[in-house]
Amino acid sequence: MTGRHPMSGAAGARPEGTRQAAGMTPDTAPEPTSPRLLVLRALGLGDLLAGVPALRALRRAHPGHELVLAAPAELGPVAEATGAVDRLLPASAPGRGVPHTLDWSGPPPDVAVDLHGNGPPSHRLLMGLRPLKLLAFAHPDTPEIDGPPWYAEEHERDRWCRLLQSYGIDADPADVRLPRPGTVSPAPGAVVLHPGAGSPARCWPVERYAAVADGLRARGLRVVVTGGADEGDLVARLAKQAGLPDTDVFGGGLPFGRLSALVADAYAVISGDTGIAHLAVAHATRSVTLFGPVAPSRWGPPPGPRHRALWYGPEGDPHGRRPDPALLRITPDDVLRAVDDLPGIRHL
Secondary structure, three states: OOOOOOOOOOOOOOOHHHHHHOOOOOOOOOOOOOOEEEEEOOOOHHHHHHOHHHHHHHHHHOOOOEEEEEEOHHHHHHHHHHOOOOEEEEOOOOOOOOOOOOOOOOOOOOEEEEOOOOOHHHHHHHHOOOOOOEEOOOOOOOOOOOOOOOOOOOOHHHHHHHHHHHOOOOOOOOOOOOOOOOOOOOOOOOEEEEOOOOOHHHOOOHHHHHHHHHHHHHOOOOEEEEOOOOOHHHHHHHHHHHOOOHHHEEOOOOOHHHHHHHHHOOOEEEEEOOHHHHHHHHOOOOEEEEOOOOOHHHHOOOOOOOEEEEOOOOOOOOOOOOOOHHHHOOOHHHHHHHHHHOOOOOOO
16 A cells, blocks of 8 residues: 555544444554545446546645545455555445445545546535535536536546646546456466446347357367356356356456456456456456447547457447347457457467
8 A cells, every 4th residue: 555544444533333344444543643635436346447547646646645535345455456545435325326425534624536426416425524625527506616627428537637637636547557466366367258247238148258258268268257246147147158167157246356366367358348347457458348338438448459349339328227239239259359359369
């Protein structure tokens, strides 16, 4: 960690139950005396990884502050890996909503930064803490915030760096790399297939992933499948259709350290537009990402030969209950051709 305080489950003194619920050990340290900077980004893995450039920019701009990140408790190891965060303040809401409250204690934040959204709910949540300074995008319903305009079509990494730049903080959207994890990969050199995503609209059909697995194995490549804690059935169906042995199935939501090691040492990662695609970018692991209904111009990998974004468009409903038509235009042959075009891919 680059900060001065060990990661803990709170910003300042907090009830023991809250710390334990976040999976962190309570401590008896006194209230921090350094100024505190609170960042709100209570979203998912991919969102946090897309926000890494902004977090590191804030760390550099405020080296004497304790940087507190309000995010889901399970993202604590990810926050620590960024090297920018001192403390995690557990915060979440269903879907991509704004938490109703933040369990903040002690004096108001010296600086609060809204990296969550551009609307009144996140603005007012932070304003309710009475920070000395608030960095946020402008919105007509919160005219007291004199921030830059929000552009809906802007890439996520660029968006938050531009926010900080408007306040005189230098930020580099390309600053996305994570350090190599110390954990040993459970399947070094494998191609990782990840069929799940945050909504059905972004889930490519399992049978198509199975066809890709067949093509990759015909090329002499080992194939493994991963899935989140609530994607056990999806992973099991893919493993069965692809004929994968149990040793190549990693369902149930791998702990972050193990997942990070798996991705860092993978031959390539193939997935939809979801967190593991951002993790592949963070480790410079070759990747093929299947986009729909949201365009890669807003969430895609940075330019370069190691990452291929497949996209036919047009954009659709990101919360749809069925795979988006744009996503369904991508075929297994499209994916296999993209894999073949990745640098350093070998055929046996």
